[in-house]
Amino acid sequence: MDRKQFMSMVGTGIGAIILQQCLSGCKNEKDDPVDPGSGNGGTGGVNLSLDLTNATYSKLAINGGYVYTNGIIVARTNAGTYIAVSQACTHQGVSVEYRTGTNDLYCPAHGSRFSTTGSVVQGPANAALKQYKTELTGTTLRVFE
Ligand code: FES
Structure with missing residues (x-):
């Protein structure tokens, strides 16, 4: 594995983690119940x-x-x-x-x-x-x- 392949693989993994965090954070805000x-x-x-x-x-x-x-x-x-x-x-x-x-x-x-x-x-x-x-x-x- 050369340097370019390594950086591409690491970058994709970090991007996936950030995207997952963002989506779960957004979902929690949207799904909060309103005061009954x-x-x-x-x-x-x-x-x-x-x-x-x-x-x-x-x-x-x-x-x-x-x-x-x-x-x-x-x-x-x-x-x-x-x-x-x-x-x-x-x-x-x-x-x-x-x-x-x-x-x-x-x-x-x-x-x-x-x-x-x-x-x-x-x-x-x-x-x-x-x-x-x-x-x-x-x-x-x-x-x-
Ligand atoms: S407002 Fe016209 S019948 Fe009710």
Whole structure:
């Protein structure tokens, strides 16, 4: 092995070690979890925990009550189940309201109606509201994707 071959071999080995260190360092930074207490769980999706004993959510203690949080309308239906769909009407973005009489979501701007799962019942809106899952554990209501 001459000097040129030796230097080439050593240089390639050092380069591979440096590259490996850089890639593993970059991977660790990118994969660090986000604080799950922030309300968005670090997955990029919605993951809210609503404390139903908090006055902010007191309307959810009765059937027909609803609140807005993080762009989502959370309602307790006539049957006492919780639903959650996107707050903004898909027509022009006005906040929809839960109606007990018809058990639906209504947009007061131009009269669009949506089912409790967010599908369009009556236009002018022609796209569904995004539906979120709900899960009640004790007095904590989780709203998530
Ligand atoms: S903004 Fe809701 S119907 Fe027009």
